[in-house]
Amino acid sequence: MTIEKKPIIFLLLATATILVGTVVTMVLPFRWINDPKLAIASVKPYTPLQLEGRDIYIREGCNNCHTQTVRPLLSDTERYGEYSKSGEFAYDQPFLWGSRRNGPDVARIGGKYPDAWHVKHMKDPRSMVPRSNMPAYKFLEQPLDTSLTERKMKALNFPYTQAQIAELSGKTELDAMVAYLQKLGNDIPWRKTGKAEVLGELKNPFQDNAAVLPEGKKLYLEHCAQCHGKDLEGEVGPSLKDLDKPDAVVFGIVYSGIPAGSMPAFGDSLGKERTWKVVTFLKSEHRR
Amino acid sequence: MDAASVYYLGVTVILFLVFAAIVARVYSGKRKAKGEEPKYRMMEDEKPHEANGKGGRDVRRK
Amino acid sequence: MNQQEGYADDIVKGFIIWSMVWGLVAVLVGVLISFQIAFPQLNLPPYLTYGRLRPIHTNAGIFGWGIGSFMAFFIYITQRLTRTPLWSPGLARVQLWLFNVVIALAAVTLALGMNRSKEYAELEWPVAILVVVLWVIFSVNIVMTIVKRREEQMYISLWYILATLVGVAVLYLVNNAAIPVSLTKSYSAYAGANDANVQWWYGHNAVAMVLTTPPLAIFYYFLPKTTGVPIYSHRMGVIAFWSLIFMYLWTGAHHLLWAPVPDWVQTLAMGFSVMLIAPSWAAVFNGYFSMNGQWHQMRDNYLVKFLIFGITFYGMQTLQGPSQAVRTFSAFIHFTDWVPGHVHMGTLGWVSLVLFAAIYYTVPKVYQTEIYSIPLANLHFWLALTGQLIFSISMWIAGVQQAAMLNATNPDGSLHYSFMETLIELYPYWHMRAAGGLIYLAGLAFFLYNIFKTITGGKARAAAQRA
């Protein structure tokens, strides 16, 4: 027998050849992935509003620029939070891990910013982050189409109540998107474990050191002005003009954030030294 | 060695043997001429072979 | 309509022309999105934003330009290697229509935001079903032609063609399994990490069965045809063939290194990716050794230049790919611009250079004429090469630089740069890439013009002969 001469036998053999690796690396893993042992009880399915937001995320192709998986690598976990567990994605059909981080990972974006920040950012990213290349999504202020919502929830077997469906009326696509973003990554209590700890004695190393003020101001404009205003006048966050708290307290707020109040923690991205510089800048403005 | 390593090693050895068998077969001396024949025959394929004695004519010249 | 007496080449013409049209669309959209990344004001919501255009770019490129021309050359090559006319030219004409309908539908539905979000399997289920019908029609025609062949043994190109037909079918059916909600919306049938694993099994084997085996079939056919000397070793081709189609299917998870899929799946993917170097380079060597004593043709024969540079980029691609599949290196460059650099050496360098050569060779044959201008073809070659190198090299540097910045730490262990600080540094590279894209586009314009003049010249000559 020579398979070179028998195309049908050849086809069968070629199919068998490609099926070996397929079965081992694609079919068999179904036994291990999403195993009940890996399930995380606190991970909840999407609500109708969140699911609609997720569908808009898919429609707009946000996954072409944003990933949703934090790798167990320092540069990922320090930047985005606790690394991703497979159990966290049990309700993701399809998965949205992405393949390119043109923008930051958003697997744990939920709770990082207040809703108002997202609304402003989605409508005009460059008003918040001047050099961002994210498209502006102002048109998402259009009314949410809810004609398929119940069918979608049923197709995915997600629990829902009629009250939840009723609540959708009057919502915009942007509302749904923000609801979705705020859910992301929050089903496991990672913030408590992953939170940057303030260690050691809290004494401002740059106290009254005017030399660091220009850098402090630069850091402020880059990281804080989007919420607290260019001139500290306040916007998404409160005005910082009359900040009479001691340096160490301000440092603690900036370094560890105020999770309940949606003030982000900057310890991970700024480090101690640069955090102190921003604090020095803030306090100098206050004294003026 | 733990079970996983034994398993990896076993699969590797088997795969290598299959590979060696294919190479031995393809490169066996008695198949040399046949194995290389298609590469010469493909150089001349301007027209279809005659089928059932009917003359082949290239449609391109219709 | 009775083409039984010769090869059915009219249909080859149709596929070549339409694949060039879709190729132009792919490159135009590609240039547009490269500018959008550098100048975000160029996003025109809702339809023309980066998020919606990128899938149009990849689908037009892989399915319109890639699959379209593979259909042309599979039909062309199969008839010749079997010395048999196409089994059903009528079916092939239906196939051409359906192909264009599918690609046009894909472009429109994606612009409207109907998107399954799975890379290279974005099309919503009604369009995906049409793709399946299209593939079945195509496969039946090719397989029947081979079954009815009048040449006993099958040359290596036919092996790759057959493997492509089954490979794509299996991949596409599994990864497109969906739960429909309406005509325009469905959800993947798999969830979370399972979905990811199925997707990248598919995604990497789209690289295997669409961006590797078809261009290899075409390369193995047209290299001997253009140089006039047979391929170096048919038997080496056979060994490489079985190894290649065996190994590729194990490697999907190298797109998921460090992601929450089981470690052993990742490890297997890493191992097989490295082993893939062997069968990949067997093809490269087969190409190089065929040139023994023929290297002067690199100067004299413009087609050889396209083909040999094509296989060279394939060789570089299959060294770079396995290195990216190693956990430590992946940790560094995954998610950065390095990867688009890799992708475009493969698509613009390897796949497209081989397709250009095949088109330059085939069009004069099927239109019974001479190529309009060889100098213009040479110009096209150099523009394509320059554009592609600027693109890939600028993206590799950008990727490494961003990776280094993202990993930089302060003495106290905190990260030195915020994400935005790393992004701002990428703009100069994005400008360079856009410029590279424009150069490639200019080359493509000369190519299209050259082919257009060749076809019209050929038609004129045929008319003159008839008169």
Ligand code: HEM
């Ligand atoms: C031995 C052969 C090859 C191996 C092992 C390989 C490996 C890889 C790896 C590991 C990635 C993912 C990089 C990352 O995201 O970190 C990748 C991406 C990619 N490669 Fe290759 N590669 C190979 C050959 C090729 C060839 C010949 C092409 C032809 C064009 C190609 C096209 C692509 C494409 C399109 C992607 C992007 C997938 C995406 O993220 O959307 N590769 N390759």
